[in-house]
Amino acid sequence: xxxxxxxxxxxxxxxxxxxxxxxxxxxxxxxxxxxxxxxxxxxxxxxxxxxxxxxxxxxxxxxxxxxxxxxxxxxxxxxxxxxxxxxxxxxxxxxxxxxxxxxxxxxxxxxxxxxxxxxxxxxxxxxxxxxxxxxxxxxxxxxxxxxxxxxxxxxxxxxxxxxxxxxxxxxxxxxxxxxxxxxxxxxxxxxxxxxxxxxxxxxxxxxxxxxxxxxxxxxxxxxxxxxxxxxxxxxxxxxxxxxxxxxxxxxxxxxxxxxxxxxxx
Ligand SMILES: O=P(O)(O)OC[C@@H](O)[C@@H](O)c1c[nH]c2ccccc12
Numbered sequence: 001x002x003x004x005x006x007x008x009x010x011x012x013x014x015x016x017x018x019x020x021x022x023x024x025x026x027x028x029x030x031x032x033x034x035x036x037x038x039x040x041x042x043x044x045x046x047x048x049x050x051x052x053x054x055x056x057x058x059x060x061x062x063x064x065x066x067x068x069x070x071x072x073x074x075x076x077x078x079x080x081x082x083x084x085x086x087x088x089x090x091x092x093x094x095x096x097x098x099x100x101x102x103x104x105x106x107x108x109x110x111x112x113x114x115x116x117x118x119x120x121x122x123x124x125x126x127x128x129x130x131x132x133x134x135x136x137x138x139x140x141x142x143x144x145x146x147x148x149x150x151x152x153x154x155x156x157x158x159x160x161x162x163x164x165x166x167x168x169x170x171x172x173x174x175x176x177x178x179x180x181x182x183x184x185x186x187x188x189x190x191x192x193x194x195x196x197x198x199x200x201x202x203x204x205x206x207x208x209x210x211x212x213x214x215x216x217x218x219x220x221x222x223x224x225x226x227x228x229x230x231x232x233x234x235x236x237x238x239x240x241x242x243x244x245x246x247x248x249x250x251x252x253x254x255x256x257x258x259x260x261x262x263x264x265x
Contacts, residue, residue: 010151017130036140060244063097074106094121109137135165158174173190173192195224210241223241227244
């Protein structure tokens with residue numbers, strides 16, 4: 001795996017994603033991916049599952065399957081997506097997130113396919129979506145939701161990609177990490193707004209980001225990145241955030257099911 005030393009990590013990863021899509025689309029055209037998307041297993045409601053947890057007065061956990069990251073390198077050696085998916089579901093997770101980005105997160109489409117087949121939870125394809133091809137491909141492999149990162153997209157691109165995702169039956173999680181991106185994201189239709197505590201340009205994590213944006217009205221807020229303990233979740237819940245996207249701290253436990261249960265207790 002490569003490490004990223006440049007300051008603008010996000011630009012580098014997105015440029016690589018575009019090049020990768022250009023290569024893959026020679027083998028499978030957009031029309032091919034759209035046909036596969038239309039034939040894919042019907043979407044499991046991702047946002048509906050989160051809202052159902054809230055209706056039960058539960059917090060909602062989006063549990064992430066992640067082998068490595070540019071900031072931490074290899075996170076877990078014995079990496080079996082199906083087993084981790086089952087452990088997350090047994091431990092009480094509401095939804096899954098599966099990294100599919102190959103070069104820096106060591107993800108793969110197959111990990112999403114294996115994880116989704118092993119459980120009944122809705123699954124977020126966690127990647128750097130900058131083209132329609134990637135979105136059609138995500139639905140084709142079974143994804144129920146995709147991620148749109150405002151820092152990587154113009155307003156027009158974000159609006160276009162969201163409409164395209166919705167046309168394929170996908171839910172959308174839009175991700176921001178400051179007030180300016182949040183304001184831009186409010187132009188989108190999706191109710192699901194992720195606040196990433198990790199600045200994707202510098203890779204630094206600061207939970208203050210979630211606290212600062214916690215008063216955004218009219219959206220289901222998701223606190224993302226750098227979360228590890230029940231006390232942090234309680235502090236965020238006190239500010240009205242009841243949905244959490246957590247990867248690394250759970251993936252580092254040998255007993256993922258017990259760790260998930262303990263976190264949600
Ligand atoms: O492993 P963590 O620190 O719990 O973070 C999970 C998730 O928030 C993080 O993987 C993430 C959030 N937004 C992203 C965008 C791309 C890649 C990864 C991410």
